[in-house]
Amino acid sequence: MFLGTYTPKLDDKGRLTLPAKFRDELRGGLMITKGQDHCLYVFTREAFGELARKVASAPLTSESARAFQRSLFSGTDEQVPDGQGRITITPELRRYAGLKKECVVIGAYTRAEIWDAQAWHEYQQRHEDTYAQAQEEVLPGLI
Template sequence: MFLGTYTPKLDDKGRLTLPAKFREELAGGLVVSMGQDHSLAVFPKEEFEARTRRAAEISRTNPRARAFIRNLAASAVEQRPDGHGRITLSPAHREYAGLTKECVVIGAVESLEIWDAESWNEYQKQTEEMFSSAADPDLSGLI
């Protein structure tokens, strides 16, 4: 399970050091893909495979489903962290997520998300009240 917030820096070669807490779980391989809200998603390889199988079962006649599957698969890159726990983020991934040197890695239960620090702070400001009030009836029983 991936939990917590971490603030690694992106180096000049586009490498990001994963939090030590998660390296063992990701040592067998991982997949980096475009995520929601212009973040990057990092999945253990097995979790990504399970999700893409479920996504592929969605009707191909649905244009939104086709677009989702295409973007997910086209943006996916398999990797293994190096001996220092680093992964290399492609220029396309860095551009999509607007990554600069200051990054935030958050645990998202079954995956990690990589955000540009400024974008993450802005996202938190925009969604904090919604979380605090749990105004959405579909979410009110979660906490």
Template sequence: MITKGQERCLYVFPVSEFARIASQLREQPMTHKAARAYSRVFFASAHDEVPDKQGRVTIPAHLREYAGLDRELVVIGASTRVEIWDRQAWDTYLAESEEDFAGIEEGVLPGGL
């Protein structure tokens, strides 16, 4: 499953992981405004893309536009998903995030490193 991600990238999930997230979102009360907003964007932009015989996947035009995908892409592993970024957007994000990453204290990883 491919859908809009945060920071203008695309998220790619195995069907089982997408179903797990969908289940968690369904458990949120309809009165939770942020959950409603997230669900709308997350599900409205989701596409079930099946790789062709050569393992290639077509990215729908509206998702390419959302993520600013043009010529050079970066595909990264992010735990239970893959993210697809425009090369320049990824380089900018990474440069801006390096200092934050270096300064992250305990609490992000259970038990520390």
């Protein structure tokens, strides 16, 4: 389970240090792929395998399914954190997410997300006012 917000820096070699709280779950390896809203998704191998099976089961006769499959699978990189908990983010994934030096890593329960710090700040500002409305839609009558 991934929770919390962390602010690691990307080094000159494209390496990012994973939050200490995430390292045990990701120690055996992880999959980094393009996420929505120009962030990167970080999955455990097991969680990505489940996602991949669902995506791969989409009908080949669907043009949008084929496009999504191609984008997802061609844009995914497998990593094993080094002894210091660092992973290397490929130039293509850094470009997609607009990653510079300042980054934000957030827990999104089933995955971690890597954001450019400025992009995360702007995303939060755009969605702050709709949080209560979204809460009512996602959790009707529960809170």
